[in-house]
Amino acid sequence: MSRLRRDRxxxxxxxVLAIVAGAGVAAPLISTGAPAAQHEVVATRFQPPLSTDRAxxxxxxxxxxxxxxxWTRLVYGARISxxxxxxxxxxxxxxxxxxxxAAGYWPGVPRVILLGxxxxxxxxxxxxxxxxxxxxxxxxxxxxxxVVGLTGxxxxxxxxxxxxxxxxxxxxxxGALALGLSQRRVLARHIAPNALTPVIVSAALGLGQAITxxxxxxxxxxxxxxxxxxxxxxxxxxxxxxxxxxWVATAPGIALALVVVACTLLGDALQDAxxxxxxxx
Amino acid sequence: xxxxxxxxxxAGGAVxxxxxxxxxxxxxxxxxxxxxxxxxxxxxxxxxAAQRHALGLDRPLPVQFATWIAQFARGEWxxxxxxxxxxxxxxxxxxxxxxxxxxxxxxxxxxxxxxxxAWQARADRRVDTALSVATVTLFALxxxxxxxxxxxxxxxxxxxxxxxxxxxxxxxxxxxxxxLVDRLRHLALPLITLTLIGVGGTARFVRGAMREVxxxxxxxTAEAKGLSPLQVAGRHVARNxxxxxxxxxxxxxxxxxxxxxxxxxxxxxxxxxxRLVEAVxxxxxxxxxxxxxxxxxxxxxxxxxxxxxxxxxxxxxxYGRRAT
Numbered sequence: 001m002s003r004l005r006r007d008r009x010x011x012x013x014x015x016v017l018a019i020v021a022g023a024g025v026a027a028p029l030i031s032t033g034a035p036a037a038q039h040e041v042v043a044t045r046f047q048p049p050l051s052t053d054r055a056x057x058x059x060x061x062x063x064x065x066x067x068x069x070x071w072t073r074l075v076y077g078a079r080i081s082x083x084x085x086x087x088x089x090x091x092x093x094x095x096x097x098x099x100x101x102a103a104g105y106w107p108g109v110p111r112v113i114l115l116g117x118x119x120x121x122x123x124x125x126x127x128x129x130x131x132x133x134x135x136x137x138x139x140x141x142x143x144x145x146x147v148v149g150l151t152g153x154x155x156x157x158x159x160x161x162x163x164x165x166x167x168x169x170x171x172x173x174x175g176a177l178a179l180g181l182s183q184r185r186v187l188a189r190h191i192a193p194n195a196l197t198p199v200i201v202s203a204a205l206g207l208g209q210a211i212t213x214x215x216x217x218x219x220x221x222x223x224x225x226x227x228x229x230x231x232x233x234x235x236x237x238x239x240x241x242x243x244x245x246x247w248v249a250t251a252p253g254i255a256l257a258l259v260v261v262a263c264t265l266l267g268d269a270l271q272d273a274x275x276x277x278x279x280x281x
Numbered sequence: 282x283x284x285x286x287x288x289x290x291x292a293g294g295a296v297x298x299x300x301x302x303x304x305x306x307x308x309x310x311x312x313x314x315x316x317x318x319x320x321x322x323x324x325x326x327x328x329x330a331a332q333r334h335a336l337g338l339d340r341p342l343p344v345q346f347a348t349w350i351a352q353f354a355r356g357e358w359x360x361x362x363x364x365x366x367x368x369x370x371x372x373x374x375x376x377x378x379x380x381x382x383x384x385x386x387x388x389x390x391x392x393x394x395x396x397x398x399a400w401q402a403r404a405d406r407r408v409d410t411a412l413s414v415a416t417v418t419l420f421a422l423x424x425x426x427x428x429x430x431x432x433x434x435x436x437x438x439x440x441x442x443x444x445x446x447x448x449x450x451x452x453x454x455x456x457x458x459x460x461l462v463d464r465l466r467h468l469a470l471p472l473i474t475l476t477l478i479g480v481g482g483t484a485r486f487v488r489g490a491m492r493e494v495x496x497x498x499x500x501x502t503a504e505a506k507g508l509s510p511l512q513v514a515g516r517h518v519a520r521n522x523x524x525x526x527x528x529x530x531x532x533x534x535x536x537x538x539x540x541x542x543x544x545x546x547x548x549x550x551x552x553x554x555x556r557l558v559e560a561v562x563x564x565x566x567x568x569x570x571x572x573x574x575x576x577x578x579x580x581x582x583x584x585x586x587x588x589x590x591x592x593x594x595x596x597x598x599x600y601g602r603r604a605t
Contacts, residue, residue, distance in 0.1 A: 116295075119292075119296070120295075120296050120299045120300075122532075122535065123296045123300075123535060123577065123580050123581065123584070124300060124303075124535065124573075124576075124577055124580070125534075125535040125536070125538040125539045125542070125576050125580065126535060126536070126539050127538075127539035127540075127542045127543065127554075128538070128539065128542065128557065128572075128573055128576050128577075131542070131557060131558065131561045131569075132304065132307055132561075132569065132573055133307070134561060135311070135560075135561040135564060135566075135569055136307065136308075136310055136311045136312070137312065208421065212423050215423055215426075216423065216425060216543055219425055219543070220543070220546065220558055220561075220562075221562065222561065222562075235425070235426055235429065238429075239429055239547075242429060242432065242433045242437055243433075243437045246433055249426070249429055249430075249433075250430070253422075253423065253426035253427075253429070253430065256423055256426065257418065257421050257422050257423065257426070260421035260422075260423070261417055261418055261421040263421075264417055264420060264421055265417060268417075
C-alpha cells in the first residue's frame, strides 16, 4: 500500500477516478440537474463554453444543438460510464474467476474444454462479438453491461488458471484436503483468494476498456439511447456539429481519455506493486 | 517446425469452426421471423409456409446448421436482406479496403512503436517519463474520438485532407498519378488515427520487453566483448525483445480489428467493419454472419503469420523447444 501511495501513477489514477465518480454522484449539486432539459432551442443552442444564455443560465462547457448544457450532460454521463463500466467489469471478473479457478483446479477434460472456450473467445474481435450480440435485441444500458461483461473475462480466466495451478501444488492445499475439506471449499476458501493478485490488475485495466467499449457502442447507436446522456452518444451527437460547435464532441472525449489513462496508469502501478520481480526504475 | 505450424493450423481451424457455430446459433436467438421480414406484413399464411419451405427453414435446426455450413464452405453466402446483393460481393468489395488499412497501420505502428519503445528503454529518466505519458495517452484515446478530432482539425479547419470514403466523387475521371494521390489523401486520416493508437500500445510493450532483455547476463557479456552500444542494442537486445513483440502482434489483432470497425464508421471507409455495423443496424443477418466469420478468419490467419515470423527470428522456437 505504501508503495502505491508513493507511486505517482497510482495517485493520479485514483484521484481522477475519485473525481469522476464523485462528480457523477454529486451530479445534481454541481450542474443544472436536468441533463435532458431543453428551453427555447433556437435561443439557447450552440452557446460556446463559459457563456451565459439570454435566460441568464451560465454554461461552463457550452450547449449542444438542442440547447442542453454540455457540463450537465457530462457529469450525468459519468454516472452511466462509471456504473456500466464498473458493473460490466465485476461481471467479467466473476466469470473469469470461476472459469479460471475451475480450469486450474480440475485437470483433464474440464481444463481442456474451459481453456478451449477461453482461447476461442479471445480470438474473436471484441467489437465484432459485441455487435453480434447487440444485433439480437433492443439496445439498452443493461444489454451493454451484459455484452461487455460477457466479452471481457478471458484474460482474467487465463491469469487465474495459471495462478490456481501453481497454488494447487503447494503444501497448504494438500493439508486442507487432508483435513477432510471438500474440494469446492478448498478451491473457494484457500486457493481463489490467493489467486486474486492478477485479478486486481485486470480489474483496473478492464474498467478502462469497458468504459471505452460502452462509449463505442453508444457512439454507434447500439448502447445507451438518447436523451439519456452517455459519453459515447454525446460524441455521436457532437459529430454532426464539429464545425460550429466542436465543444460538444470534444468535452466527453477528453473525459473518456482521462478516465482510461487513469485506469491504465493505476493498472501499471498495481502491477509493479504486486509483482516483486518486476520492480525497477 | 512444420509439425508445430500444423498444430497451429488445426487450432485455427477449430476457432473458425467455433465462430461459425456461435454465429449460427446466436442468430437463431434473434427476435422476429426472417420469412416474415422478407415478405413484409402483407404475406399470407400460405405464402409464408411456401417461402419457409423454399428457404429450408421448416427443417430441424441441426439440419439447417449442416446445410448452412456446407453452403458457406462452398462460398454460397446468400443475399443481403437489406440490399439484395450477394453477400460475397458485398464483403469481397469491402475486404481489400480493410486489409489495406489494417496492413498499413500495423506496419507503421509497429515500426514507430519499436523505435519509440527502444529509444525509451535507453533514454534517461526525463525523456522516458515524457514519452511514457505520451504513449499511455495515445493508448487510452478512443479511436473513434481521435478520428473525429483529426477530422475537425485537418478537414474542417485546415481543409487539407478529405474525411469520408476511399476516393473522391470525381475518382473515375482521375487517371494515373492524380488518382493515386486522391486515394492516398483519403487514406491519410483513417490510417493516422489507427497508427497513432497502435503506436501507444506497441511502444509501451517494446519498452518493457527491451528493459527485460537489457538486464540479462548475455547483454553484459556482449558489452564486455567490446561490441559497440549500437551492435549490442541491434543484434542482442532488439532481436530478443522482438519475439514477445511479434507474439503481441498476433494477439493484438482482434483489438486492432475492433478499433478498425469504429474508425471505418467514422471515416465512412468502405471496409468490412463499416459493412458489419450497417448490417447490424439494419438487422441484415446474412451479412452479419459472413462478416463475423471473415473477421474470425483474418484473426486466425494473422496469428498463424505471427507464429511463423516468431519461429523465423527465434531458432529456439524453430527447433521445437519453448523459448525460456
